Amino acid sequence: MASQQPPRIAILGAGIFESATSAVEIAKKFFPDVECKWGDSGLDEIIQDASIIGVDMSLRLLKAGKHVTGSRIHAFDCDVATCGFTGLLQSTYSNYDLSNYCFANEAGTELERAISSYASINPAPIWAVAENYRFEPAFVEGKKLMAEIGDIINIHVIIEGSMNNSNPYYSSSWRRGFDGGFILDMGVHFISGLRMVSSVSAVTSHVDSTLPGPDHVSSTIQLENGSSGVFVMVVSSRTPKVIWRIVGLKGTLQVERGSKDGKHGYTVLLYTADEQVKSWFYPFSGVTEELKTFFSDISLANLKKDGNYQVEPRLSYLEGARDVAVLDAMLESGKKQGVPVQVNRF
Structure with missing residues (x-):
């Protein structure tokens, strides 16, 4: 059997992380034949190049048969912030079809259009949302511990961000150009653990005039099992x-961002009914893991031309869309001065 050739991948832009030319110099150390393409003509060449099977954004490329991954769902040519972390509770509570959600704002409308457009492609290539939180070992391993804390009584998600002029994302113009601002863009990274929410009541405010509003949301949430919780996010602190803290009948599970031995990551704490405390630290590695998974999936898809292949569910664009649905309800409640808003299901 002939050996499988590695997939050819196109990366559209290097964003804030580094310049495109710098990214190429790094890539050349591992892929000597890497090349740059610029502007609309370069994009057209990528679209028409049959040897390239995967890229990192846009429905234009999906329609051209390319497998796509991106840090957020791209609705037509507009960026809609739809990342999301795989919640510790996802496997129990969030097995919803996207059609069960309706969206209250313009971002949601664009998202629905993008999904509808993708659904019309046949055969459809892989459309992935590159969300490293879904692949962070702390959450992967933390989810396995959920059974040890028993039925959920309450959850707390407390996010105090550091979005200020020293942050490279602070001056990003597109993040200031849509409803929800940094609350929506940043918040979806932390929200998908709340997908068991049936209704929310939220208060939003705009205090820091250097940031688009709102820059704070405090939300009470009701879970499908009748218990409750809170989600609090401050954009700039x-x-x-x-921190995520989940209280159960048999114990408590906590995941907190921090550092250890010079490495940034997450500490997972398990408090058991017999007053034992177990602790683990997991350095960040989600970006590497989710990209490895994407490359593996598109390689398999390229071999099985009949579409008979299984895509890793954590890569699905639906994951990002479901994250937006809950946060969208919070923002809508905030606009209505805290009136409870259902996470609507058709």
Whole structure:
């Protein structure tokens, strides 16, 4: 059997991480034949190049038969912030079809159009949302511990971000150009663990005039099992903190962002009924893991031309869309001065 050739991948833009030319210099160390293409003509060449089977954005490329991954869902030519972290509770509570959700704002409308456009492609290539939180070992391993804390009583998600002029994303113009601002863009990274929510009541505010509003949301949530929780997010804080805490009948599970031995990552804490405390630290590695998974899936899809292949569910564009649905309800409640809003199901 002939050996499989590695997939040819196109990366459209290097974004804030580094310049495109710098990215090419790094890539050349591993892929000597890497080449640059520029502007609309370069994009057209990528679209028409049959040897390229995967890229990192846009429905134009999906329609051309390319497998696509991107840090957010791209609705037509507009960026719609739809990342999301795979919640510790996802496997129990979030097995919804996207059609069960309706969206209250313009971003949601564009998202629905993008999904409808993708659904019309046959055969459809892989459309993935590159969300490293879904692949972070802390959440992967933390989810396995959920059974040890029993039925859920309450959850707390506390996000105190550090979005200020020292942050490279601070001056990003597109993040300031849509309803929800940094709350929507940043918030979806933390929201998908709340997909068991049936209704929300939220208060939003705009305090920091250097940021688009709102820059704060405090939301009470009701879970499908009747218990409740809170989601609090501050976009810019002098004392950053990121923590998930899930209280069950048999114990409590906590995931907190931090560092250890010079490495950034997450500490997972399990508090058991017998007053034992177990602790694990997992350095960040989600970006590497989700890209490895994407490359593996598109390689398999390229071999099985009949479409008979299984895509890793954590890569699905639906994951990002479902994250937006809950946060969208919070933002809508905030606009209505805290009136409870259902996470609507058709």
